[in-house]
Amino acid sequence: MSITPLDALPLADLRKRSSTKWAKYPSDVLPLFVAETDFPLAPAITECLTQAVQRGDTGYTPPTTRLPEAFAGFADRRFGWTVDPARVRTTCDVMMGIAELLRAVTEPGDRVIVTPPVYPPFFAVNEESRTEVEVVPLQQDDAGWSLDLAGIEAAFAGGAKAMLLCNPHNPTGTVHARETLAELGRIAHRHGGWIISDEIHAPLTMPGVTFTPFLDAGPEAAEVGFAVTSASKAFNLAGLKCAFVVTAAAEPARIVAAIPDEVEWRTSLFGIFANVAAFEEGDAWLDSLLARLDLNRRLLRDLLAEHVPGARYLPGDAGYLGWVDVSALGWGDNPAARILREAKVAVNPGPTFGEPGRGHIRINYGTSPEILTEAVQRIGALVR
Known part of the structure; x- marks a missing residue:
């Protein structure tokens, strides 16, 4: 069709x-x-926001919403990824989620791997978390762009504590291969490092291309990974301020659960409405x-x-x-x-x-x- x-x-x-x-x-x-x-x-988003305004539903975001279940259904349909709704926690936006995760898994002065050319806030967020950027540029050939796994391993072996992964990659539009992500998970696991994966562009994967969520790439990836995402990029909802962190193993889930409640309070109720509508009806x-x-x-x-x-x-x-x-x-x-x-x-x-x-x-x-x-x-x- x-x-x-x-x-x-x-x-x-x-x-x-x-x-x-x-x-x-x-x-x-x-x-x-x-x-x-x-x-x-998307019409479903317009409808849900209009109804919220008409009923004056403009208060605080409650501690329990349909968002975890809505995203789990979307992830299953679009990516073949099984997400545990109990391991989905909301925040204000993706970069706030990344900043809080960096604070949770690093100490001031620790080095964080960044893979340019890459989304500019990946550099700035290290100022916020008081960490240091370690640059491992993407590799480029006639076929496109890819992660420099050898360079990333050397950085982790040299003491880097975490890596900011852009998956899919902004600005190149690269969709990283499953085996590449699985090996990245193994590298981080070997060296006691963490991978924080920004997956906000995942719903925008082009027809005929397969997106692999980092947490689903392999068992080691699940053990060392956090995914931070939102419907906001695909459905143009940046002003509604809603994103969420997903984990797939016990220790990352414990770390996310320990993040202060105020981080979750910053989620917009309208953002919740719009994300749920996007994931369920979009x-x-x-x-x-x-x-x-x-x-x-x-x-x-x-x-x-x-x-x-x-x-x-x-x-x-x-x-x-x-x-x-x-x-x-x-x-x-x-x-x-x-x-x-x-x-x-x-x-x-x-x-x-x-x-x-x-x-x-x-x-x-x-x-x-x-x-x-x-x-x-x-x-x-x-x-x-």
Whole structure:
């Protein structure tokens, strides 16, 4: 059965939004930076939030909700992953969850492995937890990006206490192979290390690609791992502030249970409503979104080839973020600055993703083909 790709909202309607994506820059700028998408909400989410407002259900989040069971059902359907709802604990957002986990498994001054190019808050969260970043860059070849397992093992052997895993990886869109994740779990287990896996992009795995949850990759992964995730990236719910930590073994579950209750109190009730609706009733909408993103990642590849010769882009297997190397164009370490100034397109600066990001940009293609086309044409005009 064919799936109809989801249509983005018209530009005029998007300009009425007050979120960061649409409020940060003047109206002559096309915003393709922060990870917000331009699609209407899933109908089930709109309905549940509307009903909550109508009944004045705007209080504190209760200690027991349907979210653990809702996610367990979603994980089983989408990933073939059996999640114990008793081992799901909510918090405000993914990075808050990661910060609290780092505090729980490290001491100030401990080293934490980060694999650039990677989501910029992975660097900043170490300032919050008073830990030190140990960089082990991704490896790249013609087939794409992969974890440097030998480098990660050396870092753990040298005393690193934890690793922040991006699974799937932001910004490259890499979906790590099951055996890679299983070996990562074995490495951490051998050296007494911990893996904190950000899996917020997992629902955005492209059709025909298999996502492996880190905790499901092997017995050692379950023993050393924490998964932190949310419906917010796939269903565009960042402002509703709800994420959760999942564990699959006794010791990680004990560590999560010991995190202060205040971390859980920070979960938004509206975020709970929306996450439950997404996980229980959002599959058809999500499939339509993925159909659109699959088309858009290919469109971005074709547009860059036509309008920005010299740009290098390998479409990722998850997400809606394109990692583009424009270093051959001679626009300096941070080409996003020139693109914003002269083309009036806002993209993410590559250097914020770590040293390997010099000469790169990240383009958000979670939008309409029309907006994406105009943005790349504007960038291409700088080449001409």
